[in-house]
Amino acid sequence: DQQVKQNSPSLSVQEGRISILNCDYTNSMFDYFLWYKKYPAEGPTFLISISSIKDKNEDGRFTVFLNKSAKHLSLHIVPSQPGDSAVYFCAVQTGANNLFFGTGTRLTVIP
Amino acid sequence: KAGVTQTPRYLIKTRGQQVTLSCSPISGHRSVSWYQQTPGQGLQFLFEYFSETQRNKGNFPGRFSGRQFSNSRSEMNVSTLELGDSALYLCASSFEDSIGEQYFGPGTRLTVT
Numbered sequence: 293d294q295q296v297k298q299n300s301p302s303l304s305v306q307e308g309r310i311s312i313l314n315c316d317y318t319n320s321m322f323d324y325f326l327w328y329k330k331y332p333a334e335g336p337t338f339l340i341s342i343s344s345i346k347d348k349n350e351d352g353r354f355t356v357f358l359n360k361s362a363k364h365l366s367l368h369i370v371p372s373q374p375g376d377s378a379v380y381f382c383a384v385q386t387g388a389n390n391l392f393f394g395t396g397t398r399l400t401v402i403p
Numbered sequence: 404k405a406g407v408t409q410t411p412r413y414l415i416k417t418r419g420q421q422v423t424l425s426c427s428p429i430s431g432h433r434s435v436s437w438y439q440q441t442p443g444q445g446l447q448f449l450f451e452y453f454s455e456t457q458r459n460k461g462n463f464p465g466r467f468s469g470r471q472f473s474n475s476r477s478e479m480n481v482s483t484l485e486l487g488d489s490a491l492y493l494c495a496s497s498f499e500d501s502i503g504e505q506y507f508g509p510g511t512r513l514t515v516t
Contacts, residue, residue, distance in 0.1 A: 298445075326504075328507075333509065334509055335407070335493050335495070335506075335507025335508050335509050335510055336446070336493070336507045337507065338504045338505070338506075341504070381445065381446060383446075390436070390448055390451055390459040390461075391436075391438075391446075391448060391505065392448065393438070393445050393446035393447070393448075394445055395443075395444065395445035396445055396446075
């Protein structure tokens with residue numbers, strides 16, 4: 293029973309363009325959402341987060357949008373760079389240090 | 404400050420055996436969580452330890468267990484290994500009440516043959 297779904301396993305984007313990664317969740321009671329990035333042979337690294345009281349959070353080239361009515365989360369990367377090529381996981385926090393992750397989207401930024 | 408370390412990095416075991424994985428958190432972090440990553444299921448939460456006590460547990464069978472020591476180091480044990488246990492096992496540490504921002508180790512790649 294996947295509580296967090298990333299329906300696109302992969303995404304390819306030209307360098308300099310916008311990358312949009314999507315995530316859907318099932319439980320409207322979730323109140324904290326996160327994005328992690330993972331390179332091969334490394335553990336995931338925290339990227340950006342948003343609480344349910346907001347609908348947008350921005351950090352440099354990364355912006356996360358939350359649509360609570362649609363139970364949808366998205367990550368925008370502008371402009372995309374080749375170094376952004378990685379697997380991106382969305383996650384929800386359901387309790388103290390308890391994260392549910394999606395299955396990930398592999399982003400490839402083409403130079 | 405040193406990151407989260409996990410040992411061993413790679414492990415090959417046979418069905419029916421047991422295995423113990425180790426995780427050393429970032430200095431000062433008291434919470435350690437364990438995750439299993441497989442291609443089809445993504446990252447799945449196993450359990451979380453804080454002050455030597457299991458605080459949260461995911462939906463995994465009792466063959467998966469863990470413990471935490473007084474220095475916050477943690478071990479995870481899997482008994483009676485099955486082929487489906489082949490995965491990347493990730494450990495993450497965080498401060499006591501941090502919201503979301505966990506720091507992950509590089510993982511232990513377990514292969515069960």
